[in-house]
Amino acid sequence: MTPNLFSRGSWPEARRIADVLRKETIGGALLLAGALIALVWANSSWADSYHALLGLRVGPAAWHLDLSLATWAADGLLAIFFFVAGLELKREFVAGDLRDVRRAAVPVAAAAGGVAVPALFYTAANLGGAAQxxxxxxxxxxxxxxAVLAVVGRHLPTALRTFLLTLAVVDDLLAIVIIALFYTADLAVLPLGLALVPLVLFTVLVQRRVRSWWLLLPLACAAWALVHASGVHATVAGVLMGFAVPVLRRDGADEPGLAEHFEHRFRPLSAGFAVPVFALMSAGVTVGGLDGLFSALTDPVAIGVVLGLVVGKPVGITLATWLAARFTRATIDAGLAWIDVVALAVLGGIGFTVSLLIGELAFGAGTARDAHVKVAVLTGSLTAAVLATVILRLRNRTYRRLHEAEQVDADGNEIPDVYER
Structure with missing residues (x-):
């Protein structure tokens, strides 16, 4: 049988994805609010107070954790974000619809293309320059x-929503691998080796399905602190702990496992607090009027970032998806078209949280180049959001028809008929 791209998955998975999207949409609104507050604050007469807040140092100096609030946001709060991302990805590949290799291949290939091609666009714009x-x-x-999808793509079919969510999680985790491999300046082997002790203990406890926070939280904090001290970005600890949590129940029952339990507990904290606070601490850049904006956007670094997000991402995601379809001889599911893939690929050009983080690691927080990166990330992300909105709006009538078909439940058993066929 010829495989279909974006074919409808199972009803439990569709219901779970809808729940995830609701929570992440609220988080997206809070993220945008945090970024907007940061921009207004950094360009107001109170800009000095904003920068003073970022530089405020808190934490125990004896443990080398007297860090600025900006560092706590980037290294600490984002570890929660990546812990949830690790849980989500492991659950999707162990118990979700993507445990089928054929279904998993497409979003993974798209994520890889969406990482490689933007990097090439950036490098081409910075040959002999700031290649880091x-x-x-x-x-x-x-x-x-x-958040954009919630406003303009409410009728998007479940399979496309799952594709976008999985793609975003996979390429964020690819970004973490890149951070660990290419943005670790000074590696301290002893703290990194010691970090294995709390990580192993954490793994043993969760594998035994222990949920006691007073046991797990100290181990998680110890692992985070030791990874931070090693020179490896501390968010890597969050991913590793997310991967350690088991997905399936020990008794084999078809009920939510520990990974889903933790995901329900920590996703509101990640989407509703960790990411918005990071946006507040990272998005504040003093633009300096139109002259300052022009100066920032004519920097080859900014040009490379904008090209990577607005052009590289759509090209990479669409091309990788098309190649996956050609390799597997798959066809687009009924009612959908390649323009829908392009729309999601353009939406994939919204790079904010991790892009800002990598910008700080590449050029140093507070430097002129870091400021240019922030302007470019905001400009590229907003451009991608507008372009994706236009395409999604043009296809909205088709999406509404497909969405209505997914909601029909003639037999009244709460499961739409299309998932029972």
Whole structure:
């Protein structure tokens, strides 16, 4: 049988994805609010108070954790975000619809294309220059993209929503691998080795389905602190702990496992607090009027970032998806067209949270180049959001028809008929 791209998955998975999207959409609205407050504050007469807040140092100096609030947001709060991303990805590939290799291949290939091609666009714009920023346009911001989707793509079929969510999670995790491999300046082997102790203990406890926070939280904090001290970006600890949590129940029952339990607990904290606070601490850049904006956007670094997000992401995602379809001889599911893939690929060009983080790691927080990166990330993300909105609006009538077909439940058993066929 010829495989279909974006064919409808199972009803439990569709219901779970809808729940995830609702929470991430609220988080996206809070993220946008945090970014807007930061921009207004940094360009107001109270800009000095904003920068003073970022530089305020808190934490125990004896443990080398007297960090600025900006560092706590980037290294600490984003570890929660990546813990949830690790849980989501593991659950999707172990118990979700993507445990089928044929279904998983498409979003994974799309994510890989969406990482590689923007990096090439950036590098081409910075040959012989600031090449260390090549990874800035590689990650899709989950919350920001889903916030746009909630406004203009309410009728998008479930399979396309799942594709976008999985793609965003995978390329964020690819970005974390890039951070660990290419943005670790000074590696301290002893703290990194010691970090294995709390990580192993954490793994043993969760594998035994222990949920006691007073046991797990100290181990998580110890692992985070030791990874931070090693020079590896501390968010890597969040991903590793997310992957350690088991998905399936020990008794084999078809009920939510520990990974889903933790995901329900921590996703509101991640989407509703961690990511918005990071946006507040990272998006504030003093533009300096039209002259300052022009100066920032004519920097080759900014040009590379904008090209990577607005052109590289759509090209990479669409091309990788098309190649996956050609390799597997798959066809687009009934009612959909390749323009729908292009729309999601353009939406994938919304890079915010991880892009800002990599910009700080590549050029140093507070530097002139870091400011240019922030302007470019905001400009590229907003441009991608507008272009995706236009395409999604043009296809909205088709989406509404497909969405209505997904909702029909003639037999009244709460499961739409299309999922029972």
């Amino acid at each position: 920023g090549w990874a800035i346009p590689t990650a899709t911001d989950i919350a920001f993209a889903l």
